Amino acid sequence: MFFKSLAFLLAAGLIISLSACAEKNDVMKRVKDRGQIVVGTSADYPPYEFHKSINGVDTIVGFDIDIAREIAKDLGVELKIIDMDFGGLLAALNANTVDFVIAGMTPDEERKKAVDFSIIYYEAEQAVLIRAEDKNNIKTLADLKGKRVGAQQGSIQEEIAKEQISGANVLSLAKVPDLILELKTKKVDALVMERPVAKNYVKTNPELFITDIKVEDDEGGSAVAVKKNNPELVKAINKTLDRLMKDGKIDEFFAKAVELSEE
Ligand code: ARG
Secondary structure (H helix, E strand, C coil): CHHHHHHHHHHHHHHHHHHHHHHHHCHHHHHHHHCEEEEEECCEECCCEEEEEECCEEEEECHHHHHHHHHHHHHCCEEEEEECCHHHHHHHHHCCCCCEECCCCCCCHHHHCCCEEEEEEEECCEEEEEEHHHCCCCCCHHHHCCCEEEEECCCHHHHHHHHHCCCCEEEEECCHHHHHHHHHCCCCCEEEEEHHHHHHHHHHCCCEEECCCCCCCCCCEEEEEECCCCHHHHHHHHHHHHHHHHCCHHHHHHHHHHHHHHC
16 A cells, blocks of 8 residues: 555656656746747847837847737737847847847857748848958958958857958957947948848948958858747747748848938
8 A cells, every 4th residue: 555655646746747857848838928029139230139228228129029019919928129149149039038039130050959940931141241441342141251350249240250250350249339439440341241231230330341252151040949848839939930921021120220320
């Protein structure tokens, strides 16, 4: 009798701890229970996500943020935004600090081993940004040989700079505005970043210039990252993205974000 109940208790304990474990990975359940979804982003990438003072209050805005709000709305929960370094986003996702990541993130093969991705919601090419005064000296990839090229830490641009610009000296920093400063103060000679972002920085920094240099980027787009084994959440996010794309909302959010960043 004693042993039977002991075995029963052990089995029950095992089941409870197993389901606690499964629950820990069930992001959708956690989100619904909390009534809130937490998004991780790196708000240094206008027009995707950036800081803007609105009525004197520092606010994170951008078309990614508008998309995140729609995702939360469709799930019927509130949105909380956590801003961090781009290079730390996927670790934060897997540590359950955030429930999903939206940060103009490219769903590349390496990342797909660690997390799952939604469909691609926005496509963009890469651009090489330089000082306008160098526009006659830096016109091709070969002109970057021996030059210092900056890219964001942990981004695909860091890899592109290392692999596709032969003989370049690559500097990686955590934050894009710091890279812009390095370029303006001649600590680096070029930066690699998504073209819409480069365009945005040129608008606010007319001493900078976008070259015609082309680099390869097979994945070429942004997707939302979710912790592995959460098919229900990925499905819900894809549904929202599909709706936004069909209704032309993403282009609308994009245009609004460009305008906001230029004001
Ligand atoms: N698309 C690039 C990547 O996935 C860069 C994204 C940078 N995003 C940002 N919010 N700083 O690596």
